[in-house]
Amino acid sequence: MGGTRVVVLGAGIVGSACARELALAGCTVTVVDRGGPAAATTSHSEGNVLVSDKSPGPELRLAQLSRRLWPEILADVVTAGAAQALAKGERVAVGDRMVVAGSGPFLLPVAASLLEAGSRVLEVLEANTSGTVARGWSRRPSQPAGLLGRAGELAGYTWTLGRERVPYRFGRTVIEARGEGRVEEVVTARLRPDWSVVPGSERVRPADALCVGHGFSPQLELPLAAGCALRGPGAGPSPDPPSGGQGA
16 A cells, blocks of 8 residues: 555544554555544543443454554553553553653653553653743642642652652653654653753653653633633633643
8 A cells, every 4th residue: 555645534543543554554644633633522432442341243352352452552652641541441551661751740640550550651751840840830829739739649649650760850851752663762852941952962762652741631612612702822722831831
């Protein structure tokens, strides 16, 4: 199929899985979606593959095959939320050697869940510097209060990472994922406070999968259905500056 050009409409799990298989078969694939990846049906469904409710026959065999392929399909570059959901809900580790990168305190529970699911988390990379994170929280008084209210939970995540000797690095992120057909190594680099890359700070390390998270994307169906007015670029919520490192 080399040289065939394919357009896949929809960036949900079905469209993404089809695009992946077509790309592995040698096609040039373009994925088109009016929203973001997994932003419609996929994000609103159960998001699991069950074999316990299947009777013997073709459906059970298909479910068993899907269950075997599920970790393989996801063991590349995944979002933090997807990795945590699989680790906590399905006890599926999306990779043996994981790198977690992005921004915000959500990286802590994600890394802890991956460890509990059997992954080896090589390092957690927070894009903001420690000073930038502190200044961002100080400009938002409600955030420290919320974090203090969950101090025990945060301490538990920190203890888990410390017990497993997982480095938590500020001011660094992943700038490239490399591999033949799947992730085999990642390139990390040091960042300035404005998130620009510091030349010469690149470092390559082997990894089976990469988990990336930069906060949360709000689901706006309810406010839109209620007739609420949305302000900001693209009639969506106003984006946070890099200094905060938090999503809506």
